[in-house]
Each structure stands twice: as C-alpha cells, then as structure tokens.
Amino acid sequence: MKKLSIIALLMTVIGMLFWQPQLASADELTGHSHEKGLRYLISKNALVKDAKGSYRPNDNVTRGEFASYLAKSMNLEATSDIVFKDVPNTYVHAKDIKLAASAGIITGYGDGSFKPNAAISRQHMAIMLERAIDYLNIPKGTPTITFKDNASIIKDYRQAVAIGAQLGIIQGSEGKFMPTKNATIGQAATFVHRLMTLAGDSNTGNSNGGNTNGGDTNGGNTNGGNTNGGDTNGGNTNGGDTNTGSSQYAIKEISNGTLVGNQGFSTFEAAEKALTKNTQVIVQSDKIVKMSSGYVVTNKYVALKSETINDAIAVAGNTEMEYISSDATQVKVRLAGQVGYLKHADVTLIPFSMSKGRSYYSNENGEIKHTLYDYNTNKYSSSYVYGKAPSFMKPGEKYYSWNGIYFTNGNGSSKGEAYNYYQFLPARAQTQYTAEEIDAYIMNKLAEVESTGITLYKDATKKSKLIGLGKTLKDVEAKSQINAMLVLSIAQHESAYGMSDHAQNLNNLFGLYVYDTNPLNKKFDSIADNINELVDKFLQPNYITPGGSPGKNFANGAVVGSKALGFNVKYASDPFWGAKIAGHYYRAEKALGFKDANNPYTIGLTTTQGLNVRTGASTSNGPIFTYARSGMPVIITSSATNGWYEILSDKLYTGQAFVSKDYVQVIHTVK
Structure with missing residues (x-):
C-alpha cells in the first residue's frame, strides 16, 4: 500500500509539472498552418x-x-x-x-x-x-x-x-x-x-503583403515565408559585431568596376554614418543596398505604388529605373517620373561605374532605335525602331532616357526633348488611310513576315486573322472615334500579326476574358466582334474617357504613351509597350507614304490639375468633363480664339470642345 501511495503521489506531481491549462481563446484553428x-x-x-x-x-x-x-x-x-x-x-x-x-x-x-x-x-x-x-x-x-x-x-x-x-x-x-x-x-x-x-x-493584418500562413499544401512553410523572396527586412540587423564575420552590413569601395574592402557594421544606420566617399557602397550579403548614384533594375515583376499618381503600376522584370535613395528595408525609385518604393529583394542596385551594359537609344539612318539589355544574361537582347530620330541625336552616339521623352548621351554633351508622334498621338485622331490602303498594307506585311521562314508565320498571307480588316477598322473609327491604325497596331503587336493561337482558334486578337470551362478561351463569332469588345469594354470606358469607369483608375491620357502617361501606365507591365505599338504605326506609315505624318495633328499637354473642357470658349459654358491630372495629351484643332483652343474631346462627344489656352502647352513631335 505504501508503494502504491508513493506511485500515486509521483504521478500527481508529474501531472502538475506537465499539465498547463488551455488558453480560453484556443480552438481547432490555433496553430493551424492556415x-x-x-x-x-x-x-x-x-x-x-x-x-x-x-x-x-x-x-x-x-x-x-x-x-x-x-x-x-x-x-x-x-x-x-x-x-x-x-x-x-x-x-x-x-x-x-x-x-x-x-x-x-x-x-x-x-x-x-x-x-x-x-x-x-x-x-x-x-x-x-x-x-x-x-x-x-x-x-x-x-x-x-x-x-x-x-x-x-x-x-x-x-x-x-x-x-x-x-x-x-x-x-x-x-x-x-x-x-x-x-x-x-x-x-x-x-x-x-x-x-x-x-x-x-x-x-x-499584414500591410506588407507577406505570406504569413504557410504553404499551399498542408504543412509546408508554416512559419510564414515572405512572398517577395527572402528576408527583405535585413534579418537580425542588431546582431553582429563590427569587423567580424557576424556583421550584417559592410562598406565596400568601387575600384576598377569591382568592390573591395569589407568594413563590417552591425546595423545599416551605423554603416550609413560611416560612408565618406561617393565611391563607397553599403552591402548586405554581397548585395548592394545603398549607393551614391546609379540605377535600379527589377529582378522580377513588381507592383510599384506610385506616390506621384497614388496608384499601383505594373512593372516587368528587367526594367531600369532611377535610383533616388534607400534604407535598410526599401529602395526609393523613379520610373518615368513615377516615384515609389520597392523592397531590396525585388531589385538590384547598380552603380554607374559598375554597369556592364544598359539599354540605350541611337540614331540609325535617321530613325530612332531602342536596344534593350538583358540583366539575366548580361547581354544586349533585342532592339526595335519606332520612329524618326530627333534632330539633336547624333549618329554613332548612345543616348539614355528614363521616360522615352528626355534623352542625353553618356557625357551630357548632346541632349534634348522628343515626343514620338505615334506614341503620343491621342486615340481620337483619324487616320487618312482608306480601308483599301489598310488592306493592301496588311497583305504586304504578312508577306514580309511569312518570308522570314519563322514557323509561326507559315502561310500568314492565307491564314492571318488580320486579312481584310480594313473596312472593320474604318467602321470602328467612324463609330467610336478611335484611330483605325492605332487599333491595327495594337492587334499586330498582341496577336503576332493575327497568327497567335488565340487569334487563329478563337477570333481573339487581344486575349480578352477568362471562363471557368474555357479559361482564356472565349471564342468570338468574328474578329469584328473581338475588336468592338476591345473598344467598347476596355479602351473607350477605361483608358480613353477621362476618369475611367467607376472604380477603375486607368485613364492616364488617351495615347499609347509610356509609364509616364497614356495607356501604358496601366495596360502593360512592359515599360516600352507604348513605344512598340508606336513602332507598328510608324512602319505602316513608312510603307504607305507617311500620309498621316505629312498632315499631322497639333498636340498639346495640359499643365494643371482639375482643368475643365467646356462646350464653348467661355467659363460660362458648362464642362463636358474635367482632367483630374495635369500632363494629359490633347489634339488642338484650331488656333487660339479669345484665349481658348478648340480640341477633340477625349470623352465620346460629337460637339465642339474648348479648353483655356493658358493651361495647354503645345509640344513638338518627331514624325
């Protein structure tokens, strides 16, 4: 009996040692990976x-x-x-x-x-x-x-x-x-x-967008990885001792294009205070996290929250941006004038003196050519021509631009401003080409791509969904007041000249819509239906009409544009999508004799926010709409009368539209 009592006592003590009351808030979800x-x-x-x-x-x-x-x-x-x-x-x-x-x-x-x-x-x-x-x-x-x-x-x-x-x-x-x-x-x-x-x-409860609840499958990363890759906040920045292997940051110096030295610091702030030269950088795990000057390249697709327009902008990987500053957790950048912040894990900082190559512009036989650099392979990867070269651009020189508008050569001895006509031509412009001329151009272009021998373009002159589109495009232009050549240029770019799978099998030149039973495979009854859908459901309400449709903030100017303004701000993550569309228009013009460029529209940019476009040349006339942002492109159809310009309305409207001359700056376009 005595032994049994001792055993019972021990069991009681052990139970008291290991038993803990369950928290009142605990339930079946407590500790679950999701x-x-x-x-x-x-x-x-x-x-x-x-x-x-x-x-x-x-x-x-x-x-x-x-x-x-x-x-x-x-x-x-x-x-x-x-x-x-x-x-x-x-x-x-x-x-x-x-x-x-x-x-x-x-x-x-x-x-x-x-x-x-x-x-x-x-x-x-x-x-x-x-x-x-x-x-x-x-x-x-x-x-x-x-x-x-x-x-x-x-x-x-x-x-x-x-x-x-x-x-x-x-x-x-x-x-x-x-x-x-x-x-x-x-x-x-x-x-x-x-x-x-x-x-x-x-x-x-997670404003930084982190993935805090584990992997997709049961189990997985139950401790909450960071969807932007790695520990972007610099890990344990307060650990480590100066000049030891456990230091979190180090100052290195750029010498002949390489980094030398290894002065260690336990915190970013300590390293920042120790910087004494423009040739020094701060690194963390051999990754540059601060420099005096240089540029930034995206490692992957990112969403840049622009403080400039208070909106998120899609940015493709391999995109170069201006470096403004950085701290331990983020990098301040400028993309075509859009200022925002990105995490260190999303970008690579490159000091100018360590650059192995950069995308550049050049004057090739009087045309502007854009040559792109691939930072994954450290090689120049592709190029395209998209218009006439501006007069200040000297042959044999490399020019650089953050926004495709302001250019400078390497030493700054040659620079200037240039707006490509096709890139910044508002969508309400009408092309002077007839349906027959457009059809002739399409067939000649298809013969050209077919002759390349590329498998995708085999039998393009017989199978392309662009064949015979001239009348459809001109009908859309007349009904919707959207340039027929602009729509054709987008179609050529997005559908591989009408030879993509979606174009061939689904009459879908633009990859519109996704369905449960047929994802990404909505089939249109005709190419005309597909074009009308693009115009009526996307371009017209969201990208051209100022203000866009309710809940959508896509209207950043009625031009294909760039990441500075136009469709390209929100339409595509490729920062050069607008320039590439302009290239299609330019090449069509070149083949057809430059009828549009030889009789061009006058284009201006608004210079103030909240600018009213009115039904008459007076403030007593009611507004048709208001430009919330400045820098919006407009087509000026008559010279100033009593201090007012007559313009083409970006809102679908058949009457006259006027805007105060004081708030519009005429720009000189290259065409």
Missing part, C-alpha cells in the same frame, strides 16, 4: 461553423464556398440578372455566387450550371483568383514562374497559375503545383488572405 487566413475569413463572416461546431479547415472547399469567400472578402455589392440553373435562391451561398458572377469572377458551365457543391481543383481556383486580381485592379504584368509539373496544368490555365504564383498568392510544394488536386478550406483561406493583402485590405 490559421491567419482562416481567421480572416471568419472576420469577414465568410467562414462559419457547421452543425458540429467545426470550421472544417482540412475539408475540401467547394466551388460555392470559394465563390462566397471571394464575394464577402471583396465586399461585392453589385448584382445582375445572372442565374445558374442549379443555384436556387434558397441555396446557402446563392447571393454570394450571384455577386461573384456579376463581378465576372465566376461564369459557370456551358449548360447553365455552376455545380456549387463540387470540390474545386487548385488550377480551377487559380482562374477565379486571376479574375479577382483584375477586378481589384492589382497589376499582374507578364508572369514567368513555372512549376515542375507545369505540363500537367491544362495549357490555357497556365497563365492564371503563373500570375497567382508571381504575385505570391498561390504557391506549391517542392516546386510542384499539383493542379488537379482539390484545395482545402484552409488553403482557400490562405489564397484569399494573400489576395486581399495585395489589394490593401487593412483587416488582413
């Missing part, structure tokens, strides 16, 4: 307990549930008359499904059903997420990420997967995406949490 995302959905009333009192984090998520998560998290409100035959009004997620469908995030199946109770695959979820990205105006750029099992992803789903991965919304496990695997409620919660973090929802 806990933060799950609690986010709970906070949005998107995730509730079932009849057994469980949130079911490890159960497969259904199509209806995921649609509901998105609708509630995105605060969707507008509904249309979209109806699915298998989603009655009594269905628990009926309202949210209708909201998501009205926003274009879900579309259902060809037979009119939605299959709300079916488990959703990871690749199918990626399609819905990409539509949500578009709805939220999150810049997505041109994705480059692929997975080891990329071949297992349905071909037309791959772009959506790549976009989600590049933005850090979706991940995989051990380099694989597992596209056909069903996603769990926990994984879905993490996806939505990352999406809304990128969208700037303060309720996510």
Whole structure:
C-alpha cells in the first residue's frame, strides 16, 4: 500500500509539472498552418461553423464556398440578372455566387450550371483568383514562374497559375503545383488572405503583403515565408559585431568596376554614418543596398505604388529605373517620373561605374532605335525602331532616357526633348488611310513576315486573322472615334500579326476574358466582334474617357504613351509597350507614304490639375468633363480664339470642345 501511495503521489506531481491549462481563446484553428487566413475569413463572416461546431479547415472547399469567400472578402455589392440553373435562391451561398458572377469572377458551365457543391481543383481556383486580381485592379504584368509539373496544368490555365504564383498568392510544394488536386478550406483561406493583402485590405493584418500562413499544401512553410523572396527586412540587423564575420552590413569601395574592402557594421544606420566617399557602397550579403548614384533594375515583376499618381503600376522584370535613395528595408525609385518604393529583394542596385551594359537609344539612318539589355544574361537582347530620330541625336552616339521623352548621351554633351508622334498621338485622331490602303498594307506585311521562314508565320498571307480588316477598322473609327491604325497596331503587336493561337482558334486578337470551362478561351463569332469588345469594354470606358469607369483608375491620357502617361501606365507591365505599338504605326506609315505624318495633328499637354473642357470658349459654358491630372495629351484643332483652343474631346462627344489656352502647352513631335 505504501508503494502504491508513493506511485500515486509521483504521478500527481508529474501531472502538475506537465499539465498547463488551455488558453480560453484556443480552438481547432490555433496553430493551424492556415490559421491567419482562416481567421480572416471568419472576420469577414465568410467562414462559419457547421452543425458540429467545426470550421472544417482540412475539408475540401467547394466551388460555392470559394465563390462566397471571394464575394464577402471583396465586399461585392453589385448584382445582375445572372442565374445558374442549379443555384436556387434558397441555396446557402446563392447571393454570394450571384455577386461573384456579376463581378465576372465566376461564369459557370456551358449548360447553365455552376455545380456549387463540387470540390474545386487548385488550377480551377487559380482562374477565379486571376479574375479577382483584375477586378481589384492589382497589376499582374507578364508572369514567368513555372512549376515542375507545369505540363500537367491544362495549357490555357497556365497563365492564371503563373500570375497567382508571381504575385505570391498561390504557391506549391517542392516546386510542384499539383493542379488537379482539390484545395482545402484552409488553403482557400490562405489564397484569399494573400489576395486581399495585395489589394490593401487593412483587416488582413499584414500591410506588407507577406505570406504569413504557410504553404499551399498542408504543412509546408508554416512559419510564414515572405512572398517577395527572402528576408527583405535585413534579418537580425542588431546582431553582429563590427569587423567580424557576424556583421550584417559592410562598406565596400568601387575600384576598377569591382568592390573591395569589407568594413563590417552591425546595423545599416551605423554603416550609413560611416560612408565618406561617393565611391563607397553599403552591402548586405554581397548585395548592394545603398549607393551614391546609379540605377535600379527589377529582378522580377513588381507592383510599384506610385506616390506621384497614388496608384499601383505594373512593372516587368528587367526594367531600369532611377535610383533616388534607400534604407535598410526599401529602395526609393523613379520610373518615368513615377516615384515609389520597392523592397531590396525585388531589385538590384547598380552603380554607374559598375554597369556592364544598359539599354540605350541611337540614331540609325535617321530613325530612332531602342536596344534593350538583358540583366539575366548580361547581354544586349533585342532592339526595335519606332520612329524618326530627333534632330539633336547624333549618329554613332548612345543616348539614355528614363521616360522615352528626355534623352542625353553618356557625357551630357548632346541632349534634348522628343515626343514620338505615334506614341503620343491621342486615340481620337483619324487616320487618312482608306480601308483599301489598310488592306493592301496588311497583305504586304504578312508577306514580309511569312518570308522570314519563322514557323509561326507559315502561310500568314492565307491564314492571318488580320486579312481584310480594313473596312472593320474604318467602321470602328467612324463609330467610336478611335484611330483605325492605332487599333491595327495594337492587334499586330498582341496577336503576332493575327497568327497567335488565340487569334487563329478563337477570333481573339487581344486575349480578352477568362471562363471557368474555357479559361482564356472565349471564342468570338468574328474578329469584328473581338475588336468592338476591345473598344467598347476596355479602351473607350477605361483608358480613353477621362476618369475611367467607376472604380477603375486607368485613364492616364488617351495615347499609347509610356509609364509616364497614356495607356501604358496601366495596360502593360512592359515599360516600352507604348513605344512598340508606336513602332507598328510608324512602319505602316513608312510603307504607305507617311500620309498621316505629312498632315499631322497639333498636340498639346495640359499643365494643371482639375482643368475643365467646356462646350464653348467661355467659363460660362458648362464642362463636358474635367482632367483630374495635369500632363494629359490633347489634339488642338484650331488656333487660339479669345484665349481658348478648340480640341477633340477625349470623352465620346460629337460637339465642339474648348479648353483655356493658358493651361495647354503645345509640344513638338518627331514624325
């Protein structure tokens, strides 16, 4: 009995040592690898307990549930008359499904059903997420990420997967995406949490967009990796001792294009105070994090939050930007006049004296040629011609420009300002070419690309979807007041001269829309329908009309432009998309005899914010619209009368439009 008493006593003591009362707030989600995302959905009333009192984090998520998560998290409100035959009004997620469908995030199946109770695959979820990205105006750029099992992803789903991965919304496990695997409620919660973090929802509790809730698969990175790569905040900056191997930062000096020396510091601030020469830089793990002068190159696609226009701008990888300054966590940059901040992990800092090559402009036989540098291979990779060279540009010299407008050679002895006519010609301009002339140009261009022997262009003169488009383009120009040659130039660039898969198989020159059952594969009845859709649903309401449609801030000037102004600010992550479109227009003009350039429009830029465009040449006339920003291009159709210019209205409007001469500066274009 005595031994039994002693054993009982020991067991009691051991129990007291190892037993700890459970915290009152602990539940089935506490410690779960997707806990933060799950609690986010709970906070949005998107995730509730079932009849057994469980949130079911490890159960497969259904199509209806995921649609509901998105609708509630995105605060969707507008509904249309979209109806699915298998989603009655009594269905628990009926309202949210209708909201998501009205926003274009879900579309259902060809037979009119939605299959709300079916488990959703990871690749199918990626399609819905990409539509949500578009709805939220999150810049997505041109994705480059692929997975080891990329071949297992349905071909037309791959772009959506790549976009989600590049933005850090979706991940995989051990380099694989597992596209056909069903996603769990926990994984879905993490996806939505990352999406809304990128969208700037303060309720996510993660304003920096980090991925704090683990990988996509159960387990994975449960301690919260950083979607922008590595520890961008400089790790333990307070550790380390000066001049020891544990130092976090070091000052090095540039000598003959290389870095020498290794004076260590435990903090960035200490290293910054010790800088004494312009030739010195601060490095962290051999990566330059501060320099006196140089430029910045994006390592991958990034979303730059421009303080200049208070909007996010998509920027492709391999893009050069002006370096302004940097601290331990971020780099201040200027892209074509747009000032913003990027994390060190997203960019590479290059002092001018260490540059191995930079993109440059040159005068080649009287034409301006842009030669691009690839920082991944450290080689010049491609080039294109997009207009006449400005008069100040000397043959044999390399010129550099941050915005494609102001140019200077290496030593600053030759410089000037030049606006390319086709790049900064407002969309309301009318081309002087007839439908027949456009058709003749198209056939000659197709014969040219066909003669290159490139497989993509085989039989282009017989198969291209651009053949015979002249009348359609001129009809669009007459109806919508959008330059026919501009639309053709965009079509040539986006569809590989009408020979891309989407153009050939789907009558889709522009890759418009994504569908559940046919992602990225909306088939248009005709090329004319596709062009009208581009004009009526995208260019007209969002990119040309000042102010854009409600909730969209795409109208930065009615020109293809650059990252400084125009469609290119928001339309494409490629900073030279506008110049490349201009190149197509220029080459067509060159082939057809420069009829447009020889009888050019006068173009001006507005010089103030809040400028009213009025129905008459007086402030007593009512405004047609207002330019919120300065620097907006306008076509001036008559000389100043009583201090007013008559202009072409960027808003679709057939009457006269006037603007005060005092707030418009005429620019000299190169054509």
